[in-house]
Amino acid sequence: xxxxKILATGxxxxxxxxxxxxxxRQVDTSDQWVFSxxxxxxxxxxxxxxxxxxxxxxxxQALDRAGLKPEEVGVCLVxxxxxxxxxxxxxxxxxxxxxxxxxxxxxxxxxxxxGFLYGLKTAHALLAExxxxxxxxxxxxxxxxxxxxTDRNTCVLFGDGCGAAVMERDESAVWHTVFGxxxxxxSIMVEGPGPVPSAVHMDGKAVFRFAVEVVEASIRQxxxxxxxxxxxxxLVVCHQANARIIDHxxxxxxxxxxxxxxxxxxxxxxxxxxxxxxxxxxxxEGSLSPGMRVLTVGFGGGLTWAGALxxx
Numbered sequence: 001x002x003x004x005k006i007l008a009t010g011x012x013x014x015x016x017x018x019x020x021x022x023x024x025r026q027v028d029t030s031d032q033w034v035f036s037x038x039x040x041x042x043x044x045x046x047x048x049x050x051x052x053x054x055x056x057x058x059x060x061q062a063l064d065r066a067g068l069k070p071e072e073v074g075v076c077l078v079x080x081x082x083x084x085x086x087x088x089x090x091x092x093x094x095x096x097x098x099x100x101x102x103x104x105x106x107x108x109x110x111x112x113x114x115g116f117l118y119g120l121k122t123a124h125a126l127l128a129e130x131x132x133x134x135x136x137x138x139x140x141x142x143x144x145x146x147x148x149x150t151d152r153n154t155c156v157l158f159g160d161g162c163g164a165a166v167m168e169r170d171e172s173a174v175w176h177t178v179f180g181x182x183x184x185x186x187s188i189m190v191e192g193p194g195p196v197p198s199a200v201h202m203d204g205k206a207v208f209r210f211a212v213e214v215v216e217a218s219i220r221q222x223x224x225x226x227x228x229x230x231x232x233x234x235l236v237v238c239h240q241a242n243a244r245i246i247d248h249x250x251x252x253x254x255x256x257x258x259x260x261x262x263x264x265x266x267x268x269x270x271x272x273x274x275x276x277x278x279x280x281x282x283x284x285e286g287s288l289s290p291g292m293r294v295l296t297v298g299f300g301g302g303l304t305w306a307g308a309l310x311x312x
Contacts, residue, residue, distance in 0.1 A: 003175035003311065004124040004167040007068075007134075009280035010061025011163045012054045013267070014044040020156065027152040034156045035265075039243025043159025043268030045144040051084045054162035055140040056097045058276075062136070063098075066166040070098045073166075074132030075123045076106045079115030079139045079272035081190065081301070082146060083108055090140060103131050112188075113239045113300025114179075115139055115272030117308050120167065121177055127169040138164040139272035146190050148199040157241075158200065159268035163276025176225035178218050178307040182210075188301040211245045211299050216252050218297050218307035226293075226309050230255050234292040234312075235282065239299055240264040240274040271300060288312050 019042045020031035034040055046054070055078060063070060076098075078090040085093075091106035100106070105126055111118040116139035123135035140162040147155045187210060188202040215238060223230060230253050238246050243262055250260045263278055270277060275296055282288040292312040299305040 003170050004120060005170040006310065006312070007166045007168060008062045008065035009163065009165050009276060009283050010058040010065065011161070011277045011280040012057030012061065013161045014046040014049050014054070016045050016047050017042050018045050018159075023156055026149055027155060029152045029156055037244070038157060039262065039264050040156065040268045041265045044161055046142050046160045051080065051082065051090060051140050051142045051162075052093050052097060054142070054160070055090055055094050055138050055164070058140070058162040058164035059094060059098060059136055059138055062164040062166045066134075068134055068166060070100050072132055073100050073104055073134050073136050074130030075126045075135035076100055076104050077119045077123050077135070077137050078108045079111065079119040079137070080108055080141055081110045081112050081115070081271065082142045084142075094138070101131070105130060111272070111304045111306070112302055113241065113269070113271045113274065114298035114302070114304040114306040116163070116275045117296060117298045117306035118179070118304070120165070120308060121179065121306070123167065124169060133168050135167050136164065137167060138162065139274070139276045141271045141273050143200070143269075143271060146198045146200055151199075153204060154200045154202055157269050159270050161267055161270040161273045161277055163273045163278075163280055165276055165279065175311070176222050176309045178221045180214065180305045182303045184303045187303060190301070208242070208245060210303055211241065212248050212252075214299050214305040215245065215249045215297050218305060219249070219253060219295060222295055222307050222309045228293075230259070232293065233259065233295050235288070235294045236260045237275055237278050237282070237294060237296045239297065240267065240278060241269045241300070
C-alpha cells in the first residue's frame with residue numbers, strides 16, 4: 001500500500017523537571033531504585049501548561065519546519081488518553097488554536113501508548129479523501145493528572161509531553177504496518193469519569209511480559225514483510241516505557257549496539273507522545289536523514305500494540 005511521508009516533526013515539553021530524588025521526598029523510592037528498574041532519571045510535569053498548550057506548541061513547530069500554513073492541513077488527529085476535556089476533543093480545540101479550516105477532519109483517538117502509530121495509520125487512510133493533502137498527527141499526554149503519588153510502582157514511571165508530525169500521502173512508496181489489541185483492563189487501566197478519582201493502576205510484571213512478547217513479534221513481522229534483517233535497519237524507535245523492555249528485545253533479536261533508541265531517562269513514559277518526541281529528537285540531533293529505514297513499535301494499555309516501518 002502507499003506510504004505516508006513525514007515532512008517534519010515537533011515536540012513541546014512542560015518546563016518543570018521532576019527528578020527521582022524529588023519523588024523520593026514524597027514516596028519511598030530513590031534514584032538508584034527507579035533507574036535500575038526502568039532507566040528513568042527524570043520526567044516533566046505540567047504546572048501552568050494545559051495539554052492543549054503542549055499540543056499547539058508541538059504542532060506549530062512541526063508546521064513551521066514543514067513550511068506549511070495551518071490552512072493547508074486536511075486532517076488533524078490527536079492521540080491521547082489524558083485530554084483536557086472528555087468533550088470537546090483536543091483535536092477540535094487545536095483546530096481553533098492553530099486556525100485550521102473548519103472542514104478539517106479533527107478528532108482524538110485513544111490507543112494509549114500505541115496511539116501515535118494508530119494516528120499515523122488513520123490519518124494516512126483519511127488523506128485519500130481529505131480536502132487537503134497534509135495531515136497533522138499529534139501524541140499528547142498530561143499523565144501527571146491521573147497519577148497516584150502515593151503509589152511508587154506507577155508514579156515514578158510517567159511524564160507529560162507532546163510530539164507532533166506533519167505528513168502527506170506518498171503514492172510512490174510502500175510501507176508495512178502491524179496492529180493488534182487484546183482487551184485486558186487487569187494489566188493496566190485508568191478509571192473514567194465517575195465517583196472514583198482517576199489514577200493509573202498497573203500490574204508491572206504482566207505488562208513487561210506482554211511488552212516483550214508483542215514488541216519482538218511485531219519487529220519480526222515487519223522485517224519479514226520488508227524482506228530484510230535487523231541489520232538492515234538504521235534505527236528502531238520503540239515506545240519509551242522501560243529500558244529493560246527495550247534491552248530484552250534487543251538481546252533476543254541480536255541487534256547491534258545503539259540500534260534501539262532510548263530517551264526515557266529524561267522524559268519517563270509519555271505514552272502516545274513518546275514515539276513522536278523520540279523521532280523529533282533524532283531529527284534535530286541529525287541522526288535521522290532522508291532514505292533511512294526506521295522501524296517503530298508502540299505498546300500499552302488496552303492492551304494495544306502497533307508497528308510501522310518508515311522510510312524517512
